Amino acid sequence: MTKRLIKNGQCLIDGRLQVRDILIENDQIKMIGEHLNEPADQIINAQGLFVSPGLVDVHVHLREPGQTDKETVKTGSLAAAHGGYTTIAAMPNVLPTPDTPARMRDMLALNKRDGAVHILQYATITTDRGGDEIVDMAALKDAGAFAFSNDGNGVQTAGTMYQAMKQAAQLNMAVVAHAEDDSLTYGGVMHEGAVSQQLGLPGIPSVSETAQVARDVALAAATGVHYHVCHVSSAATVQVIRAAKAAGVNVTCEVSPHHLLLSDQNIITDNAMLKMNPPLGSETDRQALISGLLDGTIDMIATDHAPHTDAEKAQSMLKAPFGITGSETAFEMLYTRFVADGKFSLAQLINWMAVKPAQIFNVEAGSLRVNNTADLALFDLTTPHTISRDEFLSKGHNSPFIGEQVMGQTVRTIVDGQDAFVSQPVI
Numbered sequence: 511m512t513k514r515l516i517k518n519g520q521c522l523i524d525g526r527l528q529v530r531d532i533l534i535e536n537d538q539i540k541m542i543g544e545h546l547n548e549p550a551d552q553i554i555n556a557q558g559l560f561v562s563p564g565l566v567d568v569h570v571h572l573r574e575p576g577q578t579d580k581e582t583v584k585t586g587s588l589a590a591a592h593g594g595y596t597t598i599a600a601m602p603n604v605l606p607t608p609d610t611p612a613r614m615r616d617m618l619a620l621n622k623r624d625g626a627v628h629i630l631q632y633a634t635i636t637t638d639r640g641g642d643e644i645v646d647m648a649a650l651k652d653a654g655a656f657a658f659s660n661d662g663n664g665v666q667t668a669g670t671m672y673q674a675m676k677q678a679a680q681l682n683m684a685v686v687a688h689a690e691d692d693s694l695t696y697g698g699v700m701h702e703g704a705v706s707q708q709l710g711l712p713g714i715p716s717v718s719e720t721a722q723v724a725r726d727v728a729l730a731a732a733t734g735v736h737y738h739v740c741h742v743s744s745a746a747t748v749q750v751i752r753a754a755k756a757a758g759v760n761v762t763c764e765v766s767p768h769h770l771l772l773s774d775q776n777i778i779t780d781n782a783m784l785k786m787n788p789p790l791g792s793e794t795d796r797q798a799l800i801s802g803l804l805d806g807t808i809d810m811i812a813t814d815h816a817p818h819t820d821a822e823k824a825q826s827m828l829k830a831p832f833g834i835t836g837s838e839t840a841f842e843m844l845y846t847r848f849v850a851d852g853k854f855s856l857a858q859l860i861n862w863m864a865v866k867p868a869q870i871f872n873v874e875a876g877s878l879r880v881n882n883t884a885d886l887a888l889f890d891l892t893t894p895h896t897i898s899r900d901e902f903l904s905k906g907h908n909s910p911f912i913g914e915q916v917m918g919q920t921v922r923t924i925v926d927g928q929d930a931f932v933s934q935p936v937i
């Protein structure tokens with residue numbers, strides 16, 4: 511039996527930071543209290559540090575199998591641990607894609623073998639993550655699928671989405687949608703608007719997202735499924751979801767850190783570090799995403815960590831693949847830009863990054879409670895730090911946040927009572 515005592519950390523209790531000690535026994539939280547003096551094998555001095563429930567990210571791309579030059583389960587999960595995440599959900603756009611029970615079992619075995627954190631695994635909605643043949647949802651659920659998603663692409667045919675939602679509803683499984691109508695994207699590489707015009711780059715109208723979400727909330731209303739929208743990016747989409755929630759539709763959604771932090775105004779020149787799908791919207795879109803979070807229309811923040819190689823992202827926006835990394839910078843960037851500035855409270859941020867994703871997807875995570883699994887993250891909220899590409903544990907360095915001055919660096923991440931990431935020696 512191993513006992514570890516985290517001393518004098520700042521914990522969020524009733525929405526306020528209060529000093530507490532936490533006793534971990536093997537993989538469980540055993541006690542939370544003031545001035546605990548239990549004997550322990552190791553004492554972790556957390557004086558001045560924020561001790562958070564481990565963060566939960568329902569949208570990451572780990573690239574293995576198939577594209578291990580971009581990322582592996584090992585490097586992607588270490589990157590998550592570096593960002594303070596203890597549970598992540600891996601999207602199925604890998605090769606081969608987990609669209610059969612056998613492939614799902616292989617994926618889960620790999621995730622378990624190489625994962626530095628808990629990894630939940632999405633199955634696809636359709637065979638090969640495209641077309642109209644719906645997977646065997648019941649068998650994939652039995653094999654251990656977390657939810658169904660064709661992320662990377664939208665489901666183009668309404669009838670296919672309708673049938674998939676009907677089946678998922680019966681199984682009590684969520685349909686998690688990358689919403690994008692391919693007939694409305696016109697080969698664009700960034701948000702269609704004044705900036706794309708100035709730069710002479712082909713634009714993606716944001717209605718390509720909104721139209722599909724509007725279709726899907728109608729289908730979700732008709733089927734009763736839990737419909738979750740990935741990486742919401744536009745003001746109009748937020749409005750559709752707000753109206754759907756008001757009408758009682760079982761819809762939830764996420765926003766990515768980059769859509770909260772950046773807009774197309776930040777694209778001054780052709781720069782593939784700012785190319786992702788959906789693209790950065792207008793400043794009005796960005797403000798609507800912030801308002802959507804604050805009024806509860808948007809339920810959670812998920813990174814959409816999408817690593818690519820340096821060579822791929824060194825290309826022009828016309829050629830480079832869509833996607834940026836996010837696991838390692840999400841908390842510190844959001845803390846610095848929104849909490850330190852007083853726009854969000856720390857409790858709100860942790861709600862969106864840990865509590866709500868765990869609650870909505872029914873995962874045992876997201877809160878510090880006695881008898882819960884010991885999944886925690888320790889953050890330094892005061893020491894300034896400049897984000898550098900050398901500190902990334904991801905294989906991907908495709909982050910627009912390299913060079914940013916932040917606070918909120920991760921000091922230690924604990925998964926199942928064990929260190930998954932440590933930045934400084936134990937005192």
Ligand SMILES: NC(=O)N[C@@H](CC(=O)O)C(=O)O
Pocket residue numbers: 571603661662663688785786787788814816817832833834
């Ligand atoms: N977001 C992206 O720009 N890219 C993602 C796919 C996705 O999440 O849609 C990827 O897999 O690279």
Ligand SMILES: [Zn+2]
Pocket residue numbers: 661662663688740741787788
């Ligand atoms: Zn997507």
